[in-house]
Amino acid sequence: MANEVSIFIMDISNSSKENIGNELSEYLEQLKNYITEWTENTAVTKVSHRAGDELVVVSSGYASAYTLAFYLSRIWRFPDHKPYFGLSFGDIQEDISEINIETWIHPLMKQARNANNHLKKQTNRLLFHFELPPLSEGQSFTVFSQQFEALINTSLTLKQEQINEQTEIQSLVCSLYAILGQQNKVSEYLGRTTATISHHMKQGKTHLILNAFYNIVKVLDSLGVQDWQAQTDKLQENIRQNIRTHLNDYFPEERSLS
Template sequence: MSYPISIFILDVSNSSSDGIGDELANYLDELVTWNTIWTEKLKPIHIKHRAGDEIIFVGSGYSTAYILAFFVSRIWKYRNHNPYFGLSFGDIDKHLHDIDIEKWIHPLIKQARYANDLLKQDQKRPLFKFELDQFYSGNPDNPFLYNQFRNEFETLLNTLLYIQHTLIKEQTKIQELVCSSYLILQQQKAVGEFLGKTPPTISSHYKKGKCEEILHTFTEIMKTLNSLEKKTYHTLRVNPNEASGILLDSIRSHLKENINTLHSI
C-alpha cells in the first residue's frame, strides 16, 4: 500500500550574518510550534528544526507542504534573511506513523534536499522549487504523476512559482503587508480595519501589489496538486480539497489570533 505525502526543507538566506543566529534559531523553533498547531487535525506529520537554520517537514497529501511553506513565507519577519523551500511530493510505502524523521532515508527527501541546494546556488533565489524526478522513478501504480510528462509538469510548476516570486519581490512593504493580511483575513474591509487604512487605500495597494495574481497562483497550484492526488488515489478517506480546506481554516484561525505579528514583517 502506498501513501501520498509532501515534503519541504526550509533554509534561511544569510543566516550567519548580522549576528542574529540565536534569534533566528528561536524564531525557527516558534515556526515549528506554529506549523504543529496548524496541522493538528491532519496528523501524523513530522516537523523538525535542525542544523541551526533548517526545518524539515513531512506530512500527508501532495499539497500540504506547499500550503504551509507559502504561509510561512508570507508571515516571515526577517526580510534580510528570507527563507527558501525545497519541495517534493509523491508516494511512500510506509505509514507516516512508522517513520523516524531523524533516520528516514528516501528519494523524496533527496529530491527536496536537491531542490533546496539548487535554490541556494541561484543568485535570484526564488522562494520555492519543486524537484519531482531527479532521484525518484515513482510508483508504477500511480500513472497520473509518474509518467512521461512529469518533467514537463515540474517545469511548468516551477515556472509558475518563479513568476509568483517575481511579483512578490516587486511589492512594496505596505503592498506585502496588505497581501499577507488579505491571505489571512480574506476581506479587504477587515484588512483596512487591521491596518487602520481606508477601503480605497487597501484596494489600491491590493491592485498595485498584484495581490490577486499572487494569491490566485497559490490557490491554483494547491488545487492542481490536490487534483493530482485525487486522480492517483481513488479511495482516499478524505478528499484532498477537503483536507486542504481544513488546513487553511486551521492556519487562518491561529494567525487571526496572532494577527499583530504581521506588523513585524
C-alpha cells in the same frame, strides 16, 4: 499500501551574517510549534528543526507541504534573511506517524534536498522550487512528472517576480488579505481606508499572487489517487484561524508601516 505525502526542506538566506543566528534559531523553534498547531487534527505531519537554520516537514497529501511553506513565507519576520523551500511529493510505504524524521532516508527526501540545493546556488533566489520523482509504475502522475515539474516551477518563477515587485506595505496587505479574506478587515487592522487597501492590493498584484498559489494547490491535490481537497481546505482554514486569533503575535510591528 502507499501513502501520499509531500516534503519541504527550508533554509534561510544570509543566516550566518549580522550575529542573528540565535534569534533565527529561536524563531524556527517558534515556527515548528506553529506548524504543529496548524496541522493538528488535519494533515498528519512530522516537523524537525535542524542545524540551527533548517526546517524539515513531511506531511500527508501532495499539497500540504507547499501550503505550509506558502503561509510561512507570508508571516516571515526577517526580510533581510528570507526563507527558501525545496519541495517534493510522492508516495511512501511508511506510515508518516511512525517515521523518525531525524533519521528517515527516502528518495523523496533527497529530491527535496536537491530542490533546496538548486535554490541555494541562485543569486536571485526564489522562495520555492520543486523536484518531482521519476517515472514509477505505482504513481500515475509520474508519467508526466518532468512536465509537471517544469510547469509548476515556471509558475512559481513568474509569481516570484510579482512578489519581488511588491513594496513592504503591498506585501503586508497581501499577507493580511490571505489571512483575513476581506479588504475591510485588512483596512481595520492597519488603520487605513478601504480605498488605500484596495490601491495597495491592485498595485501589489495581490489577487494574481494568491490565485497562482490556490491554483497550484488545486493541481497538486488533483494529482493524488486520494481526494485531498477537503484536507487542504481544512488545513488552510486552520492556519488562517490560528493566525487571526493571534494576529498581533504574527504581525507585531507592521501597524507602523507608512
